[in-house]
Each structure stands twice: as C-alpha cells, then as structure tokens.
Amino acid sequence: MVETRHQTRLLTLLRDDGPMSRVELGERLELPRARVGAEVARLAEVGLVEAAGPSASRGGRRSTLVRLAGELRVLAVDVGATSVGVAVTDASCEVLAHAVEDCDVRQGPHPVLRRVAELAAKVRDEAPGRLIAAGVGLPGPVSFAEGMAVAPPIMPGWDRFNVRDHLGGLWGCPVAVDNDVNAMALGERHAGVARSTDDLMFVKIGTGIGCGIVLGGKVYRGVAGTAGDIGHIRLDDFGPTCACGEVGCLEAYFGGAALARDGLALARSGRSAHLAEAAAERGAVTARDVGRAAAAGDSGAVNLIRDGGRRLGQVIASLVCFINPGMVVIGGGVAQLGHQLLAEVRSAVYRRSLPLATGNLPIVLSELGETAGVIGAAWSATDRAFTLSS
Ligand SMILES: [Zn+2]
Incomplete structure (x- = not known):
C-alpha cells in the first residue's frame, strides 16, 4: 500500500x-x-x-x-481477562463505534476470537468504510514480532496461537498484536493524559498488574516482549501464592483477583458488613465491591486498598528511581478505586524516591479509561499500515 x-x-x-x-x-x-x-x-x-x-x-x-481519507477504517481490539472490547476508528485513531462485552479469556482463542469477529462485524456496520489495518491487545506477554502470546499465565490455550495470522486471514488486512498494557500506554501517550510526554509508565491494575513503558515516545518491550511485567516482582519469599505459581508476587497481594480473595475473607470474618452483604447476595466478592465498600467508609475495605496501594507504591518507587519517567499513569478496572488508591501510591513514591526524580513527576489516573486500550491498538495498527511493506 x-x-x-x-x-x-x-x-x-x-x-x-x-x-x-x-x-x-x-x-x-x-x-x-x-x-x-x-x-x-x-x-x-x-x-x-x-x-x-x-x-x-x-x-x-x-x-x-x-x-x-475519511473512509479509512481501523479495527482495534482489547482482549482483557474478563471482557473484550472492539472499536472501529478512522485513520487518525478517533473512535467511531465501540462495543464491550463480558468474555472469559480462559475459554481459549477460538471462542474468544469468534466473539471478537462478531463484535467487529457489529461496529463495522455502525461505521462502514475501507478497512486498512487492525490492532489487538492481549492480557499477557506477547511476541510483538510474531503476533502471538507466549506462555501467558492467565490465558490457557493461547500459548503461541498466531492471533495475527488468524485475524489477518479473516479481515484481509495487516494486524498488529501487542500486550494490552503497552496498548493502553500508547493510547494515553497519543490521545490521553500523557499527550506531551515522551517518557512515561502506564500501570494497569486489572485482574493482574502490568506496566507499559514508553521511552522516547516508543514502547519499550524488551528482548522477548515481557518488559514491564511488574505484577510478578517478588515482595516476600514467604508471601501468598500467585497465579504464576511463584509466591509473594505483587499481584498475589494486590490487583482484582487478590482484592476479591481478601474481600471474601473479610466478609467471612465478620469485620465488614458491606462485604458480608455482597458475599451473601452473590456468594462472592469482587474488586468493585471492595471499592464500593471503601467509598461508603467501610474500614476493612479501606485498609485493603491502603495496604495494596502501599505495596504497589513501593514497586512504582523503585521503577521511578530506575527509569526516571516524566509521568506515571494508573489505569485498568481496579483504578476505579480512584483517589484513595492514588493517594496511597503517591505517598509511597514521593517518600521513597529521590527528590530529583519526583520533583516534577505527576502520578495521575488514566484519562481515557475503557478506550485507552483500543486507541493504543489502533495506533499500532496504523503504524503497521503506514509502514513500507518489505
Ligand atoms: Zn506471580
């Protein structure tokens, strides 16, 4: 082209x-x-x-x-652990139509990508045009060059499944596949809160925790594509077991899955009336329940968020020392815990990092929220479409 x-x-x-x-x-x-x-x-x-x-x-x-050209269209796909979002954008990555649905990534690539294809057909009907490229974010380590997830801990059946070729064959256009957190970081970098920032960290707190690193305006992926996998930084050799099989990872302490686990334990202990109510209603507690209980002043829930925010803050403080970013953006579903979490992270980072590194360091919540991932995926897709094909 x-x-x-x-x-x-x-x-x-x-x-x-x-x-x-x-x-x-x-x-x-x-x-x-x-x-x-x-x-x-x-x-x-x-x-x-x-x-x-x-x-x-x-x-x-x-x-x-x-x-x-106004008729150019890009498909942008954000596969999360528990949801999929598909958007159609114009060639400037402006979202024209967007649909999000619950979907468990553990079903494996065929059922999930079938949902993606159905949603894509729906949004393309809403904003028809000429499809030039597609971008996909996946919730695990991705080999960007090969267009596939590699040994992803929460995605059984996806290991080395070629998402790029599968969707490229379906849609007849070039497809860029990236880690979902990298996509979100790119979204905030180009259309969100980090618009004028070349060096930034985007910390996603969803079911798990990851970090997108943008250096000199470009995503830093590392040699194998696993850079920024901060959820598995070990905080304690004798800590709780993590989904990855190790113990004491950041993610085993904090993130959607850990909050749900600790929230349920709190409900059962009788120390949180709000969470006991949620547990009685549905037999389970979600991170969102913990957020709601904290917002209502439930002290047990507030403590869970404080402890988690402090641990997350410790890790971010180390990364700030190492990378010296111009901005730290916090996003993902659990970021809806909002200002309580942000206050805890800020205080840990400002206390532990060198004044020179934090003197001019905004630590802020994502501006794009749910659309960060699709805008970033569209960005990678247009990069691919506009590159000289070899
Ligand atoms: Zn782990």
Whole structure:
C-alpha cells in the first residue's frame, strides 16, 4: 500500500497533527515542494489521502489542505481477562463505534476470537468504510514480532496461537498484536493524559498488574516482549501464592483477583458488613465491591486498598528511581478505586524516591479509561499500515 519512506512519514504526520497544506507538509518533512506534490498525488490515487478544503491564507495563493481519507477504517481490539472490547476508528485513531462485552479469556482463542469477529462485524456496520489495518491487545506477554502470546499465565490455550495470522486471514488486512498494557500506554501517550510526554509508565491494575513503558515516545518491550511485567516482582519469599505459581508476587497481594480473595475473607470474618452483604447476595466478592465498600467508609475495605496501594507504591518507587519517567499513569478496572488508591501510591513514591526524580513527576489516573486500550491498538495498527511493506 505504502511505496516510499516519504509516504510513511507523510501519513504519520497527518495522523498525528491533522490536516495540513502541501507547503506545511514540505516544511515539516523537509522535502522540496515538487516531491511533496508527487507523493500526495500518488497517495490520493490509492485513496489514502484526500483534499480537505482551503487552508487559512498565509498571504499569496490559498492552498488546499490534505488529510487522511475519511473512509479509512481501523479495527482495534482489547482482549482483557474478563471482557473484550472492539472499536472501529478512522485513520487518525478517533473512535467511531465501540462495543464491550463480558468474555472469559480462559475459554481459549477460538471462542474468544469468534466473539471478537462478531463484535467487529457489529461496529463495522455502525461505521462502514475501507478497512486498512487492525490492532489487538492481549492480557499477557506477547511476541510483538510474531503476533502471538507466549506462555501467558492467565490465558490457557493461547500459548503461541498466531492471533495475527488468524485475524489477518479473516479481515484481509495487516494486524498488529501487542500486550494490552503497552496498548493502553500508547493510547494515553497519543490521545490521553500523557499527550506531551515522551517518557512515561502506564500501570494497569486489572485482574493482574502490568506496566507499559514508553521511552522516547516508543514502547519499550524488551528482548522477548515481557518488559514491564511488574505484577510478578517478588515482595516476600514467604508471601501468598500467585497465579504464576511463584509466591509473594505483587499481584498475589494486590490487583482484582487478590482484592476479591481478601474481600471474601473479610466478609467471612465478620469485620465488614458491606462485604458480608455482597458475599451473601452473590456468594462472592469482587474488586468493585471492595471499592464500593471503601467509598461508603467501610474500614476493612479501606485498609485493603491502603495496604495494596502501599505495596504497589513501593514497586512504582523503585521503577521511578530506575527509569526516571516524566509521568506515571494508573489505569485498568481496579483504578476505579480512584483517589484513595492514588493517594496511597503517591505517598509511597514521593517518600521513597529521590527528590530529583519526583520533583516534577505527576502520578495521575488514566484519562481515557475503557478506550485507552483500543486507541493504543489502533495506533499500532496504523503504524503497521503506514509502514513500507518489505
Ligand atoms: Zn506471580
């Protein structure tokens, strides 16, 4: 689809900074005007860009703005541990339609990807157009180069299942597969609270805990794609057992699954009337129940969040020392615990990190919430679509 490196840069610039005139494109890309004209003409011919009306006059002849073609569509998929979300966006990653459903990732790739395909058909009906790429976030370690999850602890049946080829065959477009937390970090970096931040950490607290690391504006994935897997940093050699089979991991203390476990124990101990009520109603307690009980002033629930936030804060403090990010963003379902959690994390980080590292360090909640993952997945997808295919 894309034929030259100049076209890649041109399409990326239009995605990132919106419509602009040929003169402006030439200045930003440092290309002669004739070259820009030729590349734009070629991209218009294959339907990737189009005219967008006259630009504001800068004296002299008014020129026409160029923009990404309005009919271009990107599918963005966010597979979580207990839900799937599918969005369709335009080529600038603006969400046009979005559907989210409960879905247990442990069912394995075939049933889950069948749900994904159904949801994709639904959102594409709502915002029809020409599909150019798809992006997928998965809740486990992902080999970005191969487009598959590798030995994911909470995804039985997914190990080395080629999600990229499976969906690419179905949709007939290039597919980028990434870890869900990396996708969320990219979403916040490009369209959320971290818009102007090149170096950031996005900490996701869902069923488990992970961290997306953006350095110099790019996701840092490590050699095998497992960078940022902070949920399994060991805090105590004699701690509780973790889903990964080890003991004392951060995730075994905090996160959705740990909160549900501790909340149920609290309910049974008779030390929390709110949680006892939730347990009596449904036979189980969720992280959301703990959040609601804490918001209602239940002291047992408040303590669970405080303890968890303090442990999470300890880990984040170490990472801040190591990476020196410009911002820490906290997101994921359990981030709905909100300000109580944030206060605990902030106090642990500010107390334990060097003043130079934290002097100008915002620690904030995700701005995009549920759409962070799909916007980031769309971003990776357009990167793939705009890259010169080898
Ligand atoms: Zn673990």
